[in-house]
Amino acid sequence: MNFQIFMKTINIISLSIVGIVLIYSFGWYIYSPLSRPKIRDYEEASKYIRGRFDKTRDVIDLQPFWAERAREYMGDLNIINPRDISKEDLNKYKNIFVFSVFDYGKQVLPFFKQRFKFVEEKTFGKIRVYQFENPTHEDVLYSFYDNLKDAKIRVIKGSEIKECKEFKNDQWRCGGPDWQYIGKEILDIDGTGRECLWSHPITGAIIEINFENVPLSRKIAGFSGLTDEAVRYVEGSPVYLSISIDDKEVLYHTNPNKIGAHRFEIDTTPFRGSNHKVTFRVSTHLDGVRHYCFTAEVRDSR
Amino acid sequence: MNRNILSRKDYLIGLAIALIYIISLIATSKDIGFVRDEGYYFKAGEQYNGWFVELWDNLKKGKPLASFTKANIDKYFSYNHEHPALMKELFGFSWQLFTNKLKLTSNSTGFRIPGMLFGGLLLFLMYLFGAEFFNRRIAILATLMMAVIPRFWFHSHLACFDVPITAMWFFTVYAFVKSLYSFKWGILTGIIFGFALAIKHNVYFIPFLLLLYIIYLKHNEIRFFREKDGGVSLSIPTIPLAFFSMLIFGPIILIGHWPYLWPDVFERLGTYFNYHLHHEHYPVSYFNITYDRPPLPISYPYVITMITVPAVIWVLGTLGSLRTTFWLLVQWIKKTPNIYSTLESRAFMFLILLNAFFSIFLISLPSVPIFGGVKHWFPSMPYFCILGALEFEALLKFIIGFKPALIRFSRQIQYAGISLIVLTGILGIIYIHPVGTGFYNEFVRGTRGAADLEMQRKFWGFAGYYELDYINKNLPPNSSVYFHRTNYDSYRMYQRDGFLRKDINYANEPDNATAATFHFQKAYMKDLYKTWRWFGNRIARHGTYIDEVPMVQTYVRQ
Numbered sequence: 119m120n121f122q123i124f125m126k127t128i129n130i131i132s133l134s135i136v137g138i139v140l141i142y143s144f145g146w147y148i149y150s151p152l153s154r155p156k157i158r159d160y161e162e163a164s165k166y167i168r169g170r171f172d173k174t175r176d177v178i179d180l181q182p183f184w185a186e187r188a189r190e191y192m193g194d195l196n197i198i199n200p201r202d203i204s205k206e207d208l209n210k211y212k213n214i215f216v217f218s219v220f221d222y223g224k225q226v227l228p229f230f231k232q233r234f235k236f237v238e239e240k241t242f243g244k245i246r247v248y249q250f251e252n253p254t255h256e257d258v259l260y261s262f263y264d265n266l267k268d269a270k271i272r273v274i275k276g277s278e279i280k281e282c283k284e285f286k287n288d289q290w291r292c293g294g295p296d297w298q299y300i301g302k303e304i305l306d307i308d309g310t311g312r313e314c315l316w317s318h319p320i321t322g323a324i325i326e327i328n329f330e331n332v333p334l335s336r337k338i339a340g341f342s343g344l345t346d347e348a349v350r351y352v353e354g355s356p357v358y359l360s361i362s363i364d365d366k367e368v369l370y371h372t373n374p375n376k377i378g379a380h381r382f383e384i385d386t387t388p389f390r391g392s393n394h395k396v397t398f399r400v401s402t403h404l405d406g407v408r409h410y411c412f413t414a415e416v417r418d419s420r
Numbered sequence: 421m422n423r424n425i426l427s428r429k430d431y432l433i434g435l436a437i438a439l440i441y442i443i444s445l446i447a448t449s450k451d452i453g454f455v456r457d458e459g460y461y462f463k464a465g466e467q468y469n470g471w472f473v474e475l476w477d478n479l480k481k482g483k484p485l486a487s488f489t490k491a492n493i494d495k496y497f498s499y500n501h502e503h504p505a506l507m508k509e510l511f512g513f514s515w516q517l518f519t520n521k522l523k524l525t526s527n528s529t530g531f532r533i534p535g536m537l538f539g540g541l542l543l544f545l546m547y548l549f550g551a552e553f554f555n556r557r558i559a560i561l562a563t564l565m566m567a568v569i570p571r572f573w574f575h576s577h578l579a580c581f582d583v584p585i586t587a588m589w590f591f592t593v594y595a596f597v598k599s600l601y602s603f604k605w606g607i608l609t610g611i612i613f614g615f616a617l618a619i620k621h622n623v624y625f626i627p628f629l630l631l632l633y634i635i636y637l638k639h640n641e642i643r644f645f646r647e648k649d650g651g652v653s654l655s656i657p658t659i660p661l662a663f664f665s666m667l668i669f670g671p672i673i674l675i676g677h678w679p680y681l682w683p684d685v686f687e688r689l690g691t692y693f694n695y696h697l698h699h700e701h702y703p704v705s706y707f708n709i710t711y712d713r714p715p716l717p718i719s720y721p722y723v724i725t726m727i728t729v730p731a732v733i734w735v736l737g738t739l740g741s742l743r744t745t746f747w748l749l750v751q752w753i754k755k756t757p758n759i760y761s762t763l764e765s766r767a768f769m770f771l772i773l774l775n776a777f778f779s780i781f782l783i784s785l786p787s788v789p790i791f792g793g794v795k796h797w798f799p800s801m802p803y804f805c806i807l808g809a810l811e812f813e814a815l816l817k818f819i820i821g822f823k824p825a826l827i828r829f830s831r832q833i834q835y836a837g838i839s840l841i842v843l844t845g846i847l848g849i850i851y852i853h854p855v856g857t858g859f860y861n862e863f864v865r866g867t868r869g870a871a872d873l874e875m876q877r878k879f880w881g882f883a884g885y886y887e888l889d890y891i892n893k894n895l896p897p898n899s900s901v902y903f904h905r906t907n908y909d910s911y912r913m914y915q916r917d918g919f920l921r922k923d924i925n926y927a928n929e930p931d932n933a934t935a936a937t938f939h940f941q942k943a944y945m946k947d948l949y950k951t952w953r954w955f956g957n958r959i960a961r962h963g964t965y966i967d968e969v970p971m972v973q974t975y976v977r978q
Contacts, residue, residue: 126818128743129814129815129818132739132743132811132814132815133815133818133819135735135739136732136735136736136739136811136815139731139732139735139862140732140840140841140844142731142862143730143731143732143844143847143862144840144844144847146862146865146866147844147847147848147851147862150851150865150866150967154967154968155968182868182871182872184871184872184940184969184970185968186940186960186963186970186973187960187963187965187968187970189958189959189960189963189973190959190960190961190962190963190973193957193958193959193960194957194958194959197958201708219968220868220968302953303949303953304949304950304952304953305946305949306945306946306949309708309874311945311948311949311952345946346710347710347943347946350709350710350712351712
């Protein structure tokens with residue numbers, strides 16, 4: 119090709135790129151402020167949700183996950199904002215309100231429509247709220263997290279058994295270093311804060327958490343996980359969680375050194391309607407930066 | 421390479437741009453919270469200034485030597501000795517002058533003025549450089565493009581080293597090029613380099629880049645030849661005076677300006693170098709992953725530049741870099757005459773390319789500690805903007821050459837082009853101000869797109885400032901606040917400058933605090949969750965948002 123034609127083509131391409139980017143830039147700076155919700159939109163949307171929200175069994179999903187301004191208006195309600203809502207355990211919620219800013223909610227509508235019953239869509243200025251109903255939602259009958267105070271905790275190292283006797287600030291302290299306790303925490307697991315029981319395993323030991331007289335029903339559901347920071351920090355050991363009912367193991371769950379809330383479910387139908395002892399045992403080969411936690415609930419499905 | 425003689429008009433244009441820039445920075449300084457480093461430098465500036473005040477008193481008493489004892493030097497200069505003292509001394513002098521003596525500014529603005537002056541100095545030098553080696557149009561566009569990069573504009577407000585070192589890097593390279601034609605500049609280059617060394621350690625790389633430039637420029641004079649006795653000799657060109665000058669004045673100014681070194685020069689210099697060779701890592705979020713130890717992905721500084729410089733400026737800079745590289749390669753491969761037909765002009769463009777990419781390249785190396793922010797490759801940006809302005813010039817010539825009828829409107833076309841390009845940067849500044857670290861460009865749909873990609877938008881603890889109004893009006897007397905990433909020295913300065921109530925106490929943890937300001941930084945999300953747990957609620961009482969993306973929120977104990 120003639121060099122001059124080549125250069126002319128290059129110049130036309132360059133000029134086109136610069137021109138397109140320039141037009142796009144101005145378009146973006148005009149569009150961006152126009153697409154933002156106003157304070158009034160937040161107020162009206164939150165008022166609408168509050169009018170329908172049952173604090174015991176409903177939830178709000180923020181779309182996008184970083185739309186944290188909603189906490190100024192509905193911070194007292196149950197809000198979740200995981201990166202990927204489709205990976206979450208939503209079975210225990212009766213109504214799910216998708217709070218959508220910048221129309222991000224549209225991206226998750228197919229997931230919700232497939233799994234739940236669509237109830238209503240409402241628009242408040244630049245905010246949209248979608249309500250979904252879960253016709254088969256599961257009632258939470260007992261939460262191991264909420265009942266931590268009633269637990270009996272032991273650290274078993276060979277023949278040595280140490281009872282954890284001090285309960286303070288929602289934590290059972292077992293002596294030893296600062297991190298050796300079983301306690302309520304909200305931890306950063308898979309990019310979102312999750313309520314769970316901190317139970318950092320100890321090399322060569324088993325941490326045993328016993329809950330007496332647990333009213334069992336159809337299932338025990340829960341998750342375990344390592345904090346994102348712990349997974350990032352080292353090539354650490356897996357953590358093992360064993361769950362027993364009346365000292366009979368019903369689940370042996372391995373938590374790999376991977377980011378995520380690793381869900382588990384145990385069918386407890388045979389025990390339905392009676393009280394039993396439930397024991398969680400946590401262990402690992404090497405306890406370096408094993409910032410581990412788990413939680414579980416007794417649920418009854420409809 | 422053409423060298424234009426700079427006229428008085430050029431100096432006036434450069435000065436006008438610099439002055440307008442400095443005034444805009446001073447006028448908006450009070451909008452911007454104190455970054456963590458500033459907290460330390462405010463304190464250091466005041467302490468270092470104390471030594472000079474005492475020295476003056478001792479001189480008047482006829483006992484100047486009392487200031488030079490090791491104990492006395494350490495008393496004033498041992499704080500924050502991991503960086504040279506020049507900027508902190510200037511922060512202190514400026515505070516002493518503008519705040520204490522003239523009562524013109526708040527304490528913080530008094531400390532910040534030197535940083536702003538260096539921002540203005542850079543623009544002044546960029547204009548002169550462009551006007552001297554290219555033309556006024558290129559000079560103006562390159563300078564204005566640099567001025568309106570939103571992150572650079574943010575950093576230009578701060579009492580930190582990053583903008584000053586960018587200015588002095590540019591000044592050193594500029595002086596070196598001039599030194600090839602002038603004995604005076606040969607000497608001055610060393611002095612300028614010495615002051616650059618006294619600001620920050622980035623500039624230790626400059627001599628190597630200049631050496632590469634000289635090798636390119638004079639490679640024809642580098643010859644191996646066979647001696648009559650059969651041996652091989654190497655003939656090298658004359659070494660420019662500036663290198664000797666840098667070698668002499670560099671260490672003299674570095675050691676001379678920094679009293680902390682004087683009691684034990686070698687040991688303390690060793691400590692300084694050692695600190696930077698084993699620098700701590702700062703956590704950085706990049707595409708949903710938080711990196712808190714090397715290596716960062718090699719793509720990091722390139723991608724971050726692509727999405728944090730206004731889109732059209734990035735496009736022009738990139739196209740300009742490609743075009744310049746293309747012409748240099750064409751000349752090298754085909755030896756055909758082109759726009760860079762002389763060796764001198766090719767070497768000069770090579771120098772510009774080298775400087776435009778060296779700092780970015782350096783940060784991309786896997787062995788480099790994780791410093792994080794764009795400020796660490798600011799020294800690349802003036803050259804990147806010059807390459808962008810050259811691209812604009814090439815396209816302008818093409819448009820006019822394409823349609824000769826447009827010659828009549830060439831002036832209007834260039835004004836319109838420059839205005840539109842610069843306006844996108846100004847819109848970027850308006851969009852992000854005053855949370856400059858959150859700026860992401862149109863390519864990723866701004867800060868909201870960066871939030872989708874989980875890029876780092878907020879760090880350095882300065883945004884706590886935007887919550888102070890809420891705290892002042894709403895917290896009960898003697899409350900303690902967990903300010904999260906805002907450090908104690910910044911908190912003290914907020915109180916000193918009257919931005920924060922005097923009865924508000926600083927809490928190190930949320931456990932015993934009445935309220936907490938949480939800075940949205942992925943690596944520290946655990947602190948938000950800790951706050952929720954300790955406070956027993958998740959109700960944000962106030963927040964600062966850019967495009968609805970949270971920067972900081974305030975929580976209050978129930």
